[in-house]
Amino acid sequence: MALVASVSDNKQIQPSIQSLVELVTGGMEEVNQIILAKAGSNVELIPEIAKHLISSGGKRLRPMLTLACADMFGYQGTGHVVLAASVEFMHTATLLHDDVVDESDMRRGKLAARKLWGNQASVLVGDYLLGQAFKMMVDVGSLEALRILSEASAIIAEGEVLQLGAAKNILTSEEDYLRVIDAKTAALFAAAAEVGPVIADQSAEMKAAARAYGRELGLAFQLVDDALDYGGSSADLGKQIGDDFREGKITLPIVLAVERGSDDDRAFWKRCLEEGKIEDGDLDAAIERLRKVDAIADTVQRARDYGANALKALEKLPAGPHNDALAEAVAFCISRVS
Template sequence: MTAVAPDNVDPIGSAKAEPSLTPILNLVASGMEQVNAVIIDRMQSRIPLIPELAGHLIAGGGKRLRPMLTLACADLVGYTGDRHYKLAAAVEFIHTATLLHDDVVDGSGLRRGRKTANIIWGNSASVLVGDFLFSRSFELMVEAESLKVLHILSNASAVIAEGEVNQLTAQRKIDTSEEQYLDIIGAKTAALFAAACRISAVVAGRSEEEEQALDLYGSNLGIAFQLIDDAIDYESDGATMGKDAGDDFRDGKVTLPVILAYARGSDADKAFWKAAIAGHKISDDDLAHATGLLRQTGAIADTMARARHYGKQAIDALDRFDAGAAKAALIEAVEFAIARAY
């Protein structure tokens, strides 16, 4: 695996440029124009509120990493058709719909540095427009004329919903296990990454082995991505993260850093975590104390180390594919996802 360590030095000791999404952005630039055209067309409705609300989130500055992965993986497997444009748009609609629903469930007020749709238009409108986008995504899946693609993306949608419900049941429960946490992020984040990558091999008619390799790449990238998100919730700021710093802490979400810090803490530390996750300690001072405990116990550092492990698994999954611009871009996308923490 290419070095992604904090000191940003490659295995032979020479300085290495900061990883970025520039390679994958350049690789899929023309294809993303096609995808964006589909997105703009399919979010239209005779009901003006629908494109207004959907457009607020879709145009909100997100990287659109998931549809970019669909296009990059299509390039990797040599696909020359055009069905992947609609499928990439379907992936983005699924993701956007889940964000709309998540913000309602979490009561979030900020996403990507902007007010969330539920704050501007209310919870009911956000949920219903999310449902509209889910419906549009299924239209696009059907138009791909592949039952296997339909199965993969529809299953991913169901798994995401299961993950959200699982997370809801674990909220404010300090005894949430590491196993349950990994199950949650494997469902709510990694499932769509995996599906977004795998469907490119399906439409290209590649082997089951190549499908599984891209699924493994996407799944491990998704887990690494979420682990870093959970770590920087305590280490970053709103401008960097695109959401309020400490949101997970105030929402009582038991993420891996908290699980590790709680297990390693003293009796006094455990008492603090129990009160904090229950919602009784949510001030800025409490957040600062929590962050201090996470650092003292090595919980943040170990979460980042775990992310690097999953990142290596993602990169290793690409071993069966030939070297080239697409493979290099997909590898650097992993490195970028992890480097966000440093």
């Protein structure tokens, strides 16, 4: 009995997205059905690749944000479900193109689509999913939601181009890096949350609060991801530790380590990330150099700060189970790395 009680206590202490999942479970079933239907095509390769991605088990955090941010206002229509599905399609299209651009081999612990079907198919199926996403938004008929999501689409691509420029430059500033993740990650989180009150026909204040919540959560989420790449467990993230390192990605831990490091540190980062000359033991050495200057801990601290901002934004939104679940999602996001 004592053991059971203790396990149950632990479950309550450890933040989880379970309450969010449970609150939107009905809506997410509809989202999944729409996704499978709209990823269909007479052109075989399209559903094949789409199903590979869909079944590869992302958390579907973005569409859940859309549903929760509409449901919290008692929205009774079906538009939020279609918008949530198009948000997930936009995200999936981005992943397909990202893997091509980053020359990634793995995605969520599985072979990336580009390794299975080639870069060409990944580019084109991404385009198809993006086209389908816009068609679905048009079906919903809200020009405001269309404006928000098409704006996000352009901003995400702009962020990716910006990252491309920064990719091989260890002197990327913290400010520049934050611009990148604000665009490539936080913009879709922000849009996904904002279209909730939009479709529920709420005030500008509610839309701004939902948008702010999504954006701050997205920033926190990305920084946790960055930190995990140098210290989390691969089971958590569905990717191996050191992926960013091997791909020469400049992330916040690196930016901080370069700023704070010695000439010897900078030479190390330059060789590994700019020149791509990585030898056995370099990943361990990288983690050691990051720890020495608190680069991982401070990245996590930044994530906490953004998480706190997300909670502040939530205070402006209606209290209730959805609000509580969205707050727990912030804690869950941070807890992945703590």
